[in-house]
Amino acid sequence: MQRITTKRIFFVTGEQGCGKSTFLAALMQKYALQPSGFITKKEEAVKEPALYMHPVVAGTAIYRYTTGNCVGICRPPKPVGFPPVFDMYGVMCLDQAERTVLGAAHADCEAMPQHLSLPVILMDELGIMEAEAKLFFRAVCTLFSNPRYYIIGAVKPHGTRFLPVLEQMPEAIIYRLTLQNRTELYERLEQAQNFTSFLDAIGAE
Numbered sequence: 001m002q003r004i005t006t007k008r009i010f011f012v013t014g015e016q017g018c019g020k021s022t023f024l025a026a027l028m029q030k031y032a033l034q035p036s037g038f039i040t041k042k043e044e045a046v047k048e049p050a051l052y053m054h055p056v057v058a059g060t061a062i063y064r065y066t067t068g069n070c071v072g073i074c075r076p077p078k079p080v081g082f083p084p085v086f087d088m089y090g091v092m093c094l095d096q097a098e099r100t101v102l103g104a105a106h107a108d109c110e111a112m113p114q115h116l117s118l119p120v121i122l123m124d125e126l127g128i129m130e131a132e133a134k135l136f137f138r139a140v141c142t143l144f145s146n147p148r149y150y151i152i153g154a155v156k157p158h159g160t161r162f163l164p165v166l167e168q169m170p171e172a173i174i175y176r177l178t179l180q181n182r183t184e185l186y187e188r189l190e191q192a193q194n195f196t197s198f199l200d201a202i203g204a205e
Contacts, residue, residue: 007171007172007199007200007202008150009173010199011126011151011153011155013156013157013163014157014178015178018177018178019179021154023177023185024122024153028059028152033120034104034120035056035097035152036056036057036059036120037055037123037124038053038094038097039054039124040053041063050070050073051073051129053085053089053093055092055093056097056122069089070085071129071130079129081129083136086135086136087134087135090136094143095139097122101121104119119148120151121150123152125156126154126155126156126160128158130161130162137162140162141165157176173202175202188201
């Protein structure tokens with residue numbers, strides 16, 4: 001008899017502009033999820049566009065623009081990542097996320113709806129700049145393998161160390177988002193009554 005694996009990790013991947021982060025925002029809004037983790041945003045600097053990592057705590061992003069959370073420069077033809085920043089600031093964001101979601105899950109949640117107490121970690125997004133950030137890579141993989149957490153995020157479709165790891169995990173769903181199938185994914189989002197049933201429906205496909 002085939003064993004059914006519970007899905008607890010959901011990542012969208014796809015080419016730039018397909019709507020990965022936009023869908024994650026819709027997912028969190030639809031099910032009132034309050035994840036902790038990080039988001040990365042590109043900002044147009046004076047000289048070169050820079051990529052900043054911002055912590056997310058209980059569903060709220062904390063925006064900062066300093067050298068301490070600048071994780072790379074979007075320099076053509078190839079972006080340049082800053083491994084020490086990923087290894088320090090990125091790992092700090094993940095450690096903080098872990099403490100936050102565990103604290104919420106262990107709190108007295110008898111009167112709290114289930115979706116608000118789910119230990120959800122957000123990683124938006126994982127890409128190619130982290131290639132040499134060994135501590136960050138290890139921290140991400142440790143969270144992937146921990147069955148206590150639900151994890152949602154976006155991952156680059158090419159050249160990243162993270163996508164092959166996710167593809168080997170039976171608990172993970174990697175949805176390859178395109179402009180053509182985007183409407184179908186949003187329909188799935190509307191049909192599912194809660195976050196876990198959404199994972200079950202997508203994972204069963």
